Amino acid sequence: MKYLVAIDQGTTSSRAILFDRQGQLCGVSQKEFGQFFPDDGWVEHDANEIWKTTVEVVRDLMVKNGLTTGDLISFGITNQRETTVVWDRGTGEPLHRAIVWQDRRTADWCEAQSGSTFAELVTERTGLLVDPYFSATKLAWLLDHVDGLRERAERGDVAFGTIDAYLLYRLTDGRVHRTDATNASRTMLYDIHRGCWDNEILSALSIPAAMMPEVCDCAFDFGVTQLFGDDVPIRGMAGDQQAALIGQGCFREGEIKSTYGTGCFVIVNTGNHALKSDNRLLSTVAYQLEGQKTYGLEGSIFVAGAAVQWLRDEMQLIRSASDTEGLVSDAGGVYLVPAFTGLGAPYWDPNARGALVGLTRDSGIPEIVTATLQSVGYQTRDLIDAMVADGVSVSAVRVDGGMVVNNWVVQFIADMLGKPIQRPVVTETTALGAALLAGLQSGVFKDLDALAELWQLDRSYSPKMAPERAETLYRGWQGAVRRVRSYV
Numbered sequence: 099m100k101y102l103v104a105i106d107q108g109t110t111s112s113r114a115i116l117f118d119r120q121g122q123l124c125g126v127s128q129k130e131f132g133q134f135f136p137d138d139g140w141v142e143h144d145a146n147e148i149w150k151t152t153v154e155v156v157r158d159l160m161v162k163n164g165l166t167t168g169d170l171i172s173f174g175i176t177n178q179r180e181t182t183v184v185w186d187r188g189t190g191e192p193l194h195r196a197i198v199w200q201d202r203r204t205a206d207w208c209e210a211q212s213g214s215t216f217a218e219l220v221t222e223r224t225g226l227l228v229d230p231y232f233s234a235t236k237l238a239w240l241l242d243h244v245d246g247l248r249e250r251a252e253r254g255d256v257a258f259g260t261i262d263a264y265l266l267y268r269l270t271d272g273r274v275h276r277t278d279a280t281n282a283s284r285t286m287l288y289d290i291h292r293g294c295w296d297n298e299i300l301s302a303l304s305i306p307a308a309m310m311p312e313v314c315d316c317a318f319d320f321g322v323t324q325l326f327g328d329d330v331p332i333r334g335m336a337g338d339q340q341a342a343l344i345g346q347g348c349f350r351e352g353e354i355k356s357t358y359g360t361g362c363f364v365i366v367n368t369g370n371h372a373l374k375s376d377n378r379l380l381s382t383v384a385y386q387l388e389g390q391k392t393y394g395l396e397g398s399i400f401v402a403g404a405a406v407q408w409l410r411d412e413m414q415l416i417r418s419a420s421d422t423e424g425l426v427s428d429a430g431g432v433y434l435v436p437a438f439t440g441l442g443a444p445y446w447d448p449n450a451r452g453a454l455v456g457l458t459r460d461s462g463i464p465e466i467v468t469a470t471l472q473s474v475g476y477q478t479r480d481l482i483d484a485m486v487a488d489g490v491s492v493s494a495v496r497v498d499g500g501m502v503v504n505n506w507v508v509q510f511i512a513d514m515l516g517k518p519i520q521r522p523v524v525t526e527t528t529a530l531g532a533a534l535l536a537g538l539q540s541g542v543f544k545d546l547d548a549l550a551e552l553w554q555l556d557r558s559y560s561p562k563m564a565p566e567r568a569e570t571l572y573r574g575w576q577g578a579v580r581r582v583r584s585y586v
Contacts, residue, residue, distance in 0.1 A: 100171045102537050103159065104529035105152060107177045107261050108338065109198065109360040110407070112151040114159040115529040119542055121552040123524055125163045127155040134195060139202035139439060139448075145183045145192035148261065149268050156326060167327035172540045173269075174334030174532030175320075176341040177261040178360075179284045182236040184247065184309070187257050187275075190268050194244050196261070197236040200361075200400060200439040204235035205448035216302055223289045223296050225372055225381030229446055231398070233260060234286035238303040251306045258309040260285065262335050266320055269332060274321035277311040279386035280340040288313070290372055290383055293391065316340075316385045317539035334535030338528045339363040340384055343394065344535065345527030346496045347553035349546045354485075354492060356478060356511075357528065358501035361442070362402035364481045365394040366490050377484035378444040387538075387546075395488065397443040397481030401436035401452075403501050405470045408438070415463050419500070422467050426506050429468040431456040433578035436473050444484040447583050455578040471507050475514040476575040482515050494518040494558075498527040505559075513563035514572060523554040 099118060106113040110133070116125035129151040134142040160166070180199035185192045197203070211217045211228045220228050230236070237258055241248045250256045257267065263277040282288040282295075287305070289296045295310050314320065320332040336344060339357055343365050346355040351369035356362065365384065372381040372393040384394035406422060409415045416422060433455045435441075440448035454466065482492055495517060502508050502521050512519040524530055534552070537543045561568075 100169055101165070102171050102533040102542070103156065103173050104532040105156065105173060105175045105265065106338070106529040106532065107148060107152055107175070107265060109178045109200070112148060112155050113529065114155040115526060115533070116159055116163060117530065117533040119537070121524065121530060121534065123526055125159055127158040127162065129155050137203070139205065141198040141200040141439065142195035143181065143198055145185070145196045145264060148196070149265065152265060153325065160326065167330050170330050171542060172331045172333040172536040173323065174536035175262050175265060175332065176336055176338050176528050176532035177265070177281070179260060179281060179337040179339065180231060180233050181261050182233045182240070182258070183261065183264040184237070184240055184256055184258050185264060185267070187255055187272070190272050193247060193256065194240055197240065199231060201236065202230045202440055202448045204230040204239055205440070208235060208448070220286060220299060223291070223299065224286050225283070225290050226286050227378065227380070227446055228286070230448055231442065232284060232286035234299070234303055234305070237305055241305065251309050254308045256309055257311070259311050262337070263311045266332060266335070269323040269325060270321040271324070275311045276314050276320055278314055278316045278318070278335040279383045279391065280316060280337040281335070282313045283383040284337055290381065290391070290393070315387055315389065317387055317535045319539065331540070333539035334532050334537070336385060336531060336535060339365055339396065340394070341531030341535070342498055342528045343367065343384055343531065344549070345524070345529070345531035346498060346522065347550040348496065349550055352491060353496070355496045355498065355527070358402050358474060358497065358499035360402065360404045362399035362474060362477060363396060364478065364485070365396045366485055368393045368395050373488065375484070375488050377487045378446055379481070379484050379488060380443070395485060395490065397484060399477045399481065400439050400442045402474050402477070403499070404438070405434065405436040405473060406501070408436070409467060409470055415466060422471060423504050423506050425464045425467040426471060427464040427468055429472055430458070430461060430465045431574065432461050432465045432469040433575055434466065434469040434473045435578050435582045436470070437582050441579070441583070444480055445579070445583065450582045453578070453582045455581055456574070471504070472510060472571070474501065474507060475510040476572060478511050479514040479572055492517055494520055496520045496522065498522065498525045508559050509562065512559040512561050513568050516561050516565060516568065519559040521556045521559070523556045
């Protein structure tokens, strides 16, 4: 038996996950790392700590399962997207903390571009909106604020990448500076139609083109690592949400997945057409294979599982996420709008801030916990409604991620959408997608049809709540959102 290993580098932890040739999960190693909040709305990671924890979990996975490199077919990498790293080409050492996708430090600059010709150009070329969420303005900020960085970058001494490119660089001992089309499409610097870095946008932001990685297919011979013993090839790469789409087997136009991790991200496969949204959703590369792009329409929620972490760590209302299912009740008119780092789609309001709305004297822990879980269903409804308004036909939604082990949450999502929700047997679909890409390039799987056949249904949830009740709750949510918009 030989295995595929997915390196799943997320927002709060690094993981290594072992899959067999049938796509079954065989082992997991996970390690959390630090979060830094140096100012209001700023979020940073220590890229060296990300690198260290990644190496540790791979080694731990191999030891726990009694594996050598001879037992490994190949690695796949999936990662938190948009998070921005700059490093020394010679040493691989990061030159500043990584600026995380949640970071809002460039919000004022982005807001000033509203309605400008530059904003129109960005949407036309990249499928995105000008927003601090994406890598471009984070990178521009680093070039403007780190002493000597711009001069070194112009000399070609500095590399830029999202987390996937940084890990690949370190895994290959600085021999390879590459990314894949899905991660490139999230930088706000990549023309998703022509399939190249956009020199006009780079120039407008004063970003030297020499910093940029080579863009490749998602299934590709990215390089070889010797870090864990003998050579092991790295043959799969995709940003976490696109990897989840692949892991969910959503290869036909119109198929939808929704992933509930730190945030929540809904993607619908739009085939070979990059759909232009009239409702502030994003067009993105869903995956690219053999040079052919498949596009997706995406809605991004910044806070989902992170709200449960907030209940646990900051509010100390629960000891673990699993406690929430036993506390749910009627929220009693309480709404949590978890706009801790602004609101994502379809609002795109970086200045919104979180709030508990509707508290009364008898509101307690059960109501606050319930409102927190319900916020995930309401935000998913925001995205699905926007997709329907853009012409997407929704028949069912496949869900995954850490939150979907909570049956109450999944049922509430079904009630809010009024649509069936499908949970797969393997809910670690982000890691699975990376492993499947590596297996596809390695010849383990013949084609996408073979990947789709691996998907197995665990449970389907049908709406149970009366539609009138669901609409009343959702109208209350919309009122709560209006109260937090542009709070700052």
